[in-house]
Amino acid sequence: MATEDHTNKKRKRRGLRAKHRKKPHDHKLTIPSSSSSHKEIKPSKPSNFLDKMKARLSGGHFRMLNEKLYTCTGNEALKYFKENPTLFDKYHVGYQEQMSHWPELPVNTIIKWLKDRDSSLVVADFGCGDARLAKSVKNKVYSIDLVSSDPSVIACDMSKTPLDSSSVDVAVFCLSLMGTDFPSYLMEAHRVLKPSGMLLIAEVKSRFDTNTGGAEPEKFARAICELGFSTRDKDFSNKMFIMLYFKKKQDKRANAKQIEWPELKPCLYKRR
Numbered sequence: 011m012a013t014e015d016h017t018n019k020k021r022k023r024r025g026l027r028a029k030h031r032k033k034p035h036d037h038k039l040t041i042p043s044s045s046s047s048h049k050e051i052k053p054s055k056p057s058n059f060l061d062k063m064k065a066r067l068s069g070g071h072f073r074m075l076n077e078k079l080y081t082c083t084g085n086e087a088l089k090y091f092k093e094n095p096t097l098f099d100k101y102h103v104g105y106q107e108q109m110s111h112w113p114e115l116p117v118n119t120i121i122k123w124l125k126d127r128d129s130s131l132v133v134a135d136f137g138c139g140d141a142r143l144a145k146s147v148k149n150k151v152y153s154i155d156l157v158s159s160d161p162s163v164i165a166c167d168m169s170k171t172p173l174d175s176s177s178v179d180v181a182v183f184c185l186s187l188m189g190t191d192f193p194s195y196l197m198e199a200h201r202v203l204k205p206s207g208m209l210l211i212a213e214v215k216s217r218f219d220t221n222t223g224g225a226e227p228e229k230f231a232r233a234i235c236e237l238g239f240s241t242r243d244k245d246f247s248n249k250m251f252i253m254l255y256f257k258k259k260q261d262k263r264a265n266a267k268q269i270e271w272p273e274l275k276p277c278l279y280k281r282r
Contacts, residue, residue, distance in 0.1 A: 071097070072104020073278070080276035084156070084189040088167045091157040098157040102139060116212035116251045117184050121146045123210065124180070131179040134202055136168050136195055137186020152178065169194035173202040184212045185251070193233075193271045200238050200258065209239055209256040214277045218252060225272035227252070236269045 075097060079087055091098045109115060121143060124133065129148040136154050138144065141163055144151035153163045154171055164172065169191065181199035189195070199209055218227045231241055231254060239256035246252050 071100045072107070075101040076104070077276065077278055079188045080190075080278070082189065083191045084167050084169050084195065085191075087189060088156050095157055095159075099159070105139065112250050114248060114250065116248075116253065117142055117146075119248075119253060120182055120184055120210055120212065124149055132177070133180045133182060134171070134173060134178045134199070135182045135184070136199060137183060137188070138163060139184075139186075143182065143184070149180075169198050171198055171202065175201050176204045178202050178207060179204055180208045180210065182210045184210075185214060187211070187213060187274060192274060193266070193269070196234060196237060197266050203258045205258055205260045207258045208242070209234070209258065211254040211256075212251050213254070213274075215246070215248070215250055215252050217274050217277055223275050225274050227254075229272045230254075230274075231256075233269050233271045237266065 078090065079101075082090070124131070124143075124147045131149055133143070133147075133149050133151040134154060135141070135143045135151055138153035138155050141151075141153040141158075141160060144153045144162065152171075152173060153160075154168055155163050155165060156168070158165050166172065168186075181203050183195070183199070187195060196209075203209065216222060216224060218224045218230065220226055227244070227246075231244070234254075234256055235241060238259050240259055241255070242257050243255040244253070
C-alpha cells in the first residue's frame, strides 16, 4: 500500500507540472505593425516591360523609315508616305527621340540667327518636321515637308514647291538633305530665294567626315556656289552638326546639269 501511495503522489506531481507547462501552440506570434521605417515593397509594374517593347518597336520603325528617306528620291518618299501617312508620324516620333540625346539642336542655332535679324524676312523651311522654326520666330515662315497633319505645313515634294520664284529671303535646310536627289531641293531653294537671299544648311557632321566615307565639305560648298551662291560663313565647332551659310548671287543662272555634286552618305542610326 505504501508503494502504491508513493506512486500515486509521483503521478500527481507530474500532472501538476504538465498542467503548468506551456504548450507550443499556446505561443502567439506577434507581427510588428508597419511603420514609417518599413518601406512597402511594390511589385514591378507590367507596363514597364510593355513600354520598353513599344520603345523598341518604335525605334525599329524609325531606323527603317530613316534609311528609306536617305536612300530614295524625294518623289519616291512622297509616294510612300502618302500611301502610309501614319508612318510619317512614327518617323517624327523616333526623330524626336534621337534628337533628345543631342546636347544642342541645330534648329535652335537657326532660330537664334533669325531672331538676331529683321523679323520681316520671309523664310522657307524645307523639311520642317514639327514646324518648330515657324512656332519660335515672328517671321513669316513657309513650313514645307513631305506629309503633315498640320494644316500650316505645305505637304509636297521639296523639289517642286508651290512658292513663287524670288519670293523668300531665307531658305533653311535643317538636317533635311536626305534624298538621293538632294541637289534638286537646293535648286528649288535657289529658285524661290530673292537675289541676295540667304541659304542656311545644318547637316549631321559625320556626313562630311572624309575618314569615314563622308563628302569633302569644300567640294560640297563649291557645288552650291556653282549653283549661284557665294559662301558667307561656315561653323564646324559643334560635335554633332555643321552650319553652312550661303548668299544668292545677283542674276546668276547656273547650268545645274553641269555641277558635280558630291555624294552625301546616309545618316543611319544604330540600335541603342
